[in-house]
Amino acid sequence: MSLLTTINQDVKTAMKAKDKETLGVLRMLKAALQNEQIKTGNELSEDEELTVLSREMKQRRESLVEFQNANREDLVEQTQRAITLVEKYLPQQFTEEELKAIVTEAIAKVNATSMKDFGKVMGAVMPLTKGKADGNEINRLVKEQLN
CATH class of the missing domain: 1.10.1510.10 (Uncharacterised protein YqeY/AIM41, N-terminal domain)
Known part of the structure; x- marks a missing residue:
């Protein structure tokens, strides 16, 4: 339906x-x-x-x-x-721990080493979390892990 x-x-x-x-x-x-x-x-x-x-x-x-x-x-x-x-109409949202794992995996996948690779990491993470996480939260986690 x-x-x-x-x-x-x-x-x-x-x-x-x-x-x-x-x-x-x-x-x-x-x-x-x-x-x-x-x-x-x-x-x-x-x-x-x-x-x-x-x-x-x-x-x-x-x-x-x-x-x-x-x-x-x-x-x-x-x-x-x-x-x-x-x-109620959105799928179950990811927990912060699940998001951290996805971000860590994406950083390793694109070989990100600094904030210069921020766009690459976001590009890898966003399709995986579409509708299941807030973009601002993902942005914050990526910045934390790249710093």
């Missing part, structure tokens, strides 16, 4: 439950997936769906930081609930 189908079913459930907040987030996810589908001109693969969801998650995390900096607790809580909902 495609992600879009799952989200459509969850939209119906949220409508029946009169859960406006969940409904709003689900509609936003559905719109993002449909827009990507229109842009590509064909059905989205599972990988493409993950890319869209990862992008939506990243936007919400960035918004959360901005709301926290502006002391907007009402928006912080709302955004945290949206993040929890989006996480």
Whole structure:
């Protein structure tokens, strides 16, 4: 079953439950997936769906930081609930230990020795962690291990 189908079913459930907040987030996810589908001109693969969801998650995390900096607790809580909902559709996230192992392996694979090889390491790590880890976390771990 495609992600879009799952989200459509969850939209119906949220409508029946009169859960406006969940409904709003689900509609936003559905719109993002449909827009990507229109842009590509064909059905989205599972990988493409993950890319869209990862992008939506990243936007919400960035918004959360901005709301926290502006002391907007009402928006912080709302955004945290949206993040929890989006996480439900993403695959299980890697733990920090798993990410460290992937980064270490990638550094060895590309023979990275300094920060000059940062791009090579990121290029090797990102396809392996697509949708299963936050890019900022990976970035931090790569920098730690290259220094």
